[in-house]
Each structure stands twice: as structure tokens, then as C-alpha cells.
Amino acid sequence: MRKLLSRWFIDGMSFMALGLFSSLIVGLILKTVGQYIGIFSTLTEIGELAMSLAGAAIGVAIAVGLKSPPLIIFSSVIVGHAAYLEGGVAGAYVTTIVVIEIARLYQKKTPIDILVSPFLTIVIGVYIGQFVGPYVSKFMTQIGEFINFATTQNPFLMGMLVAVVFGVVLTAPISSAGLAIMLDISGLAAGAAVIGCCCHMVGLAVTGYKDNGVSGLVSIGVGTSMLQVANIIRNPFIILPPTIASAIIAPIMAVFWPMENNSAGAGMGTSGLVGQIMAIEAMGPSVKTWILIAIFHIILPAVVTYILYRVLYAYRLIKDGDQKLNLGSE
Template identity: 50%
Template sequence: MKWLQKKGIRLSFKTYLLDGLSYMALGLFGSLIIGLIIKTAGEQFNLPFFEEMGALAMSMTGPAIGVAVAYGLKAPPLVLFAAAVTGAAGYSLGGPAGAYVAALFSTEIGKLASQSTKIDIIVTPFVTIAAGYSAAAYIGPFIADFMTSFGGWIVWATDQRPIMMGMLVAMLMGLALTAPISSLAIALMLDLSGIAAGAATIGCSAQMVGFAVASYRENKFSGLIAQGMGTSMLQVPNILRNPLILLPPTIAGMLMAPIGTTIWIMENNAPGAGMGTSGFVGQIMTFQTMGFTTEVMIQVILLHFIGPIVIALLLSQYMRKIGLIKEGQMKIHTGGSEK
């Protein structure tokens, strides 16, 4: 065990799921997501240069995932650079899940080989690429197929039971967005689409705007923007101290999701499903999926913003009134101790 630790290998749930998925999401955002945004802007405004730029960024998703995961696992330089190849192999053979598995496996094997011989510059990248390509070829496709099948079941179940499944998807994806894991990576690996992705977007949006308005008295305008357009993950330390602060945004998402699965049908794609209002990616992908129309704009405003804001604010105020949430318990980046 000491030898593994010396090589920078730490066998833990946190390392491989929490850290790994979080950095995978950064790789996705730096390639697929931003590429989709640029490409969509190019299509809507008839800018071929932006379309080509976005398409190029999207085509680099595999290498970006590989490097991001390797960086998150603190890989040595040669392993980090070779992970671009293993991520590309995993993505081509197994999609996002394949890229994640190939990068994870190759990084840890590459660490074992790193600095172990006098020809490290040859051995380390060779071992890393061989391990990653093997994982991509033999493991990645099975994982990708499972994730896709499981995501297909969620989509089917949401179509059959739109109220119950809409609430469940909104709750789980919303909690995943706020937790130190990646809702984006989950949505992409499950390949969520249709109204299931629409419900997930509502749940994720509710977490972000819900926490933003519920904690406004502590965090003011800067906190509103940081959480509403950045990430509700900023509240994780406060959630650990008082898990009850999760209730207002989570309930808001669960109440709004059935409206989006039955009355005003909301759809989205996998990249938009796990982003909420972060950079307004969830909304941009909603428009890309459903079209840029006045009707869709109204639905987005009501279901992604106004509805969750009103519910989360009223519920948080009531919880403050009866003492379930105390003053200062939703303060972010305090820089000092809290009582």
C-alpha cells in the first residue's frame, strides 16, 4: 500500500468517482459543451467560422476527457500527455463512459510505470497508451452500452409515468449537480434525451437559482451570480452542517418538473440535461432541442427560473421562521469561522 501511495495511487471512492467525474466534467465543458455553444451560435447567426470552430472543439472531447481525468488524478507529465490518446481511444470506442474508463485505467497503470526505468520517455507513454487502449477496446463498449441502455430506460419510464419519473429525475439530477460529483458526466454517460432530459434540466436549474435566492440575505448579489450562473456546489460545506437547506431548491425542482413533463412539455439533450443554469448551458441546449420560439422562451423563464425561485424563496423563508434554517447557515466563502 505504501508503494502505491508513493506512486500517487490512492484507491478510494472519492478518487475515482468524486474527483474523477468532477474533472471529467471540466474536460467535457472545455470541449463538447463550449463547442456546442459556439456551433449553435454560428448556426443561429449564420457564422460559418464559429460553426467550424465549435465542430472542432466537439471533435476533441475524447482527448479533453483523457487529459482532464489524468490531471485530476495528479498524473506525472508523460502520463498526462499520453492520456490524450487514451481518452480519444475510449471516446471513439465507448463514448464518454469509455473515455472516462480508459483515462482512469491508463493513468493509474501509467503511474506505476513512471520513473521506473532509464528509458522512461519511451516506457511510460507506451505503457499508458497500451493500458488505455486495451481498456477502451475491451471494457469501454460494455460500460457505454450499459449506461446508454440504463438512460434509455429512464427516458422510457419518464414517457410512461411523466409525473412520478419527472419528479424523481429532477430530484436525483439536481442533487447530483449540487453534490461534489458531475451531473453533466452522468447525463452524458446515460445519454439522457427528450422529456427525461427536460426534467433533469428543471431539477438542476432549481438547485442553482433556488440556492441563489434562498441565500441572498447572506451572500447578496455576488452570491446570487456565483450560485445562479456558476454552481450550487458552493453550498456543500453548509449542507454538511445543516442538510435541511437542501429542501427548498430540491422541492422546487420536484414540483416544477411534472409541469414540464405533462402540461408544458420540456425537452433537452444530454449536454443540457446536467448543467442547469450554469453559463445558461441548460437553456441554450433547450433552445437548440426545441427551437428558438417565443413559446419555448416563456416555458424556460417560468419553469427554469420564476417557478423554482418563488417556491425556494417562500419555503426557505418559512424554514427560517420556524428555526430550521438559522441566520448565516447559507453563507458561502466567509473566510472565517461560523457559529
């Protein structure tokens, strides 16, 4: 059972996030750049095309992540697209996972697999997507609506909670980007989620600089804090500074200088600077927006996390070498 849960929720969601990033998120970035910079207006059309194929990208990404054979992978393009039209990201994710597991019963089992596998996968997948997709999507978006509502009613407590949860999920081998989009969180809740992610990415990039240098700073800071998972398992104290920083910074933002974001940026943090680009998309390209991004996405996460790290370092709870990454450069 543990292997299945890891297969569905870690491998499946991780690869779903790659599909999302390669279609919906990159498409949204291209569309945003095209809208704000007139000389690149054609990027808007390219972005819209990429966004329209998000379901297909999710389907093929999950199929690859779950190590399906080629015929199932190619058929999952259609399954993912059809399920996405019915149930959005959550519908595409659930439908593709279910179909791939069912396909294990018949894939490569007949002499005419080239016909049987794609035929059954597409037909079963489309029917499951039509039946399950809308219910899954509604369930996830209702949770997201509750989070959005609760954050506006109690910005201090919910800002803290949302930031901590999304920061930890970002660093764990689960997709915070996929979770944010499936929940469709937005507004202040999404703004808090971004800060939680930024604390983990910027914070761990800064605290690990002594061990990893510039390559580690860039890899974690604009890549992913997931690179520290192995080190965190060995020494869980490593994750405390960015987690506590999330709980400190997000409520301050939510109560005194509210920032907004959207579901595409909420779970990304500083990965590819998507969280910052989406903050500009949600709040507008004003000087105030740029200042708030600099303070709450970069400066405070770096400073607060580093101060907390130095406290743990002074008590020898974190030592030199604890955050050393193996980036394959040696």
C-alpha cells in the same frame, strides 16, 4: 477503499466534467450559435472541432484531476481520444481511470521513464478502450434509454424522480453534466433533469442572497450550487427547499407543458446558461420556448424554493449566516 471511491467518482468525474465543458459542451454552444446567427457561421466549424476533441479533453482532465505526472497526463490525451471513439464519454472515463491506476505501477520507476511511461500508457490505454469502451457505453446508454422511455410513460412520477436525482447530484461533489452525457438522456427526461438542476442553482442563489449578496447570487446562479456543499454538510436543511421545489415543478412541466432538452444541457441547469441554450437547440427558438424557459428554469425555481426556505427559516431550521460562502473576497 473510501479514498479510492472518492478519487474515482468525485475527483475523476468532477475533472471529467471540466474536460467535457471545455470541449463537447462549449463546442455544442458554438455550433448552435453559428447555426442560428449567420454572421458568426465560422463558429459552427470551431464548435465541431471542439466537439471532435472531447475524448482527448476528458483524458487529460482526468489525469490532471488524479494528479498524474506530466508524461501520464500527456499520454492520456491519446488514451482518452481513442477510448472516446470506441465507447463515447463513459468509455473514455472508465478507460482513463483504469490506465492511470495501472500507470502508478510503472511511472517514474525506470531510468528511461520518458519512453516507458508514454509507451505503456498509450498501448495499454488503447487496448483497454477497444475492449471495455463499447460495453461500458452500451450499458450506460441502455440505462438512459430506460429513463427516457419511463419518463414518457409516466411523466409525473419519473419527472419528479429525475429532477430530484439530478438536482441533488448537481449540488453534491459529483458531476451531473458527466452523468447526463454518459447516460445520454434526452427529450422529456432531460427537460426534467434541467429543472432539478435549475431549482438547486437558482433556488440556492436566491435563498443565499441575504448572506452572500450579488457575488453569491451570480456565483451560484450561473456558476454552480456545489459552492454550498460545505454549508449543507453543516446544516442539511439548506438543501431541502430546492429538492422539494424540484419534486413540485418538474412533474407540472412534464404533464402539462412538456419541455425537452439534450444530454449536454440536462445536467447543467443554469450554469453558463447551457441548459437554456440546449433547450432552445432541442425545442427550437420560438416565443413559446422562451416563455417556458423563463417560467420553469428561472421564475418557478426561484419563487417555490424561496417560499419553502421561508417556512424553514420561520421554524429556525435555517438561520442567517447558514449559507454564507467563502469566495475569497475578504
